[in-house]
Amino acid sequence: LAASLLAAVSLFTNAASAASNDNPYGLIEPGHLRVASLGDAKPYTFTDANGQFTGFDVEFFTDVAHRIGINNVDFIGQDFAGILPAVANGQYDAGVAAIGITKAREQTVDFSSGYLAGYLTVLTSKTSGVKNVDTLAKHRLAVIQGTLQESYAVDHFKQTDLVRFPDNNAAISAMNNGTVDAVFLDYESAKTYADRYDLIHAADIPSFDAPAGFAIAKNKVAFKTALDKAIKSAMEDGTWKRLYEKWFPGSPMPKQYLPAADQTTQS
Ligand SMILES: NC(=O)CC[C@H](NC[C@@]1(O)OC[C@@H](O)[C@@H](O)[C@@H]1O)C(=O)O
Numbered sequence: 591l592a593a594s595l596l597a598a599v600s601l602f603t604n605a606a607s608a609a610s611n612d613n614p615y616g617l618i619e620p621g622h623l624r625v626a627s628l629g630d631a632k633p634y635t636f637t638d639a640n641g642q643f644t645g646f647d648v649e650f651f652t653d654v655a656h657r658i659g660i661n662n663v664d665f666i667g668q669d670f671a672g673i674l675p676a677v678a679n680g681q682y683d684a685g686v687a688a689i690g691i692t693k694a695r696e697q698t699v700d701f702s703s704g705y706l707a708g709y710l711t712v713l714t715s716k717t718s719g720v721k722n723v724d725t726l727a728k729h730r731l732a733v734i735q736g737t738l739q740e741s742y743a744v745d746h747f748k749q750t751d752l753v754r755f756p757d758n759n760a761a762i763s764a765m766n767n768g769t770v771d772a773v774f775l776d777y778e779s780a781k782t783y784a785d786r787y788d789l790i791h792a793a794d795i796p797s798f799d800a801p802a803g804f805a806i807a808k809n810k811v812a813f814k815t816a817l818d819k820a821i822k823s824a825m826e827d828g829t830w831k832r833l834y835e836k837w838f839p840g841s842p843m844p845k846q847y848l849p850a851a852d853q854t855t856q857s
Pocket residue numbers: 628631634670687688689690691706707708709710734736737738739776777797798799800801802
């Protein structure tokens with residue numbers, strides 16, 4: 591009964607925000623974007639000292655939103671595991687939080703084209719004994735529920751005790767108080783925490799096959815088309831590159847998102 595009720599509700603909400611002339615993208619509220627995000631995935635998406643959402647993904651999405659004519663963009667923080675189900679059932683217009691595009695996730699939502707390809711990082715202290723993926727065995731590794739890191743660890747770190755957390759902050763504090771030996775999270779967030787708590791990268795695992803995309807409800811064709819076109823123009827005019835250099839200074843820059851002119855010269 592619950593499942594059929596949920597199905598009915600999601601049908602209703604999606605129908606309620608079906609595309610129409612004054613609402614071409616089928617938003618919950620015409621002219622207003624409600625975006626599910628995270629407060630602790632700095633520098634991708636996080637809340638600053640004033641509680642404002644900021645970071646690479648936030649500024650890039652906001653730029654893209656302006657390009658499709660939406661200037662009223664609100665970000666709401668929640669646990670990563672809840673973002674895709676909430677976007678799928680129409681509680682948000684989009685999910686923006688370094689969310690990797692995968693076939694499994696595309697069962698639940700659609701994604702814009704990719705805009706960021708990087709690494710998954712095993713972050714640890716200098717005293718944990720975890721030096722690389724091989725020494726993870728018999729150690730305790732924190733993963734955030736619903737992330738690629740969780741599924742990667744289940745598939746590849748069979749000798750490791752996985753401990754699940756709702757968000758990065760909880761996982762990092764567990765490592766700092768000795769409850770776990772390492773945390774498996776995104777490269778740029780790992781770098782931020784490493785600088786702050788004198789931690790080290792035990793492993794950086796490429797995740798280029800799952801670049802981050804903006805998650806939206808399925809079958810919102812006009813919305814996806816508009817987002818993809820705006821993403822392309824933000825890359826072509828160098829906006830993407832400017833924001834990447836601002837938020838990820840010194841990090842290796844994936845070439846596929848640079849202006850065509852840079853693709854040839856970029857070493
Ligand atoms: N913000 C989070 O906690 C998301 C964790 C994780 N992000 C992976 C990813 O999308 O991060 C940005 C880029 O490095 C992508 O290549 C990578 O797959 C995921 O999608 O599950």
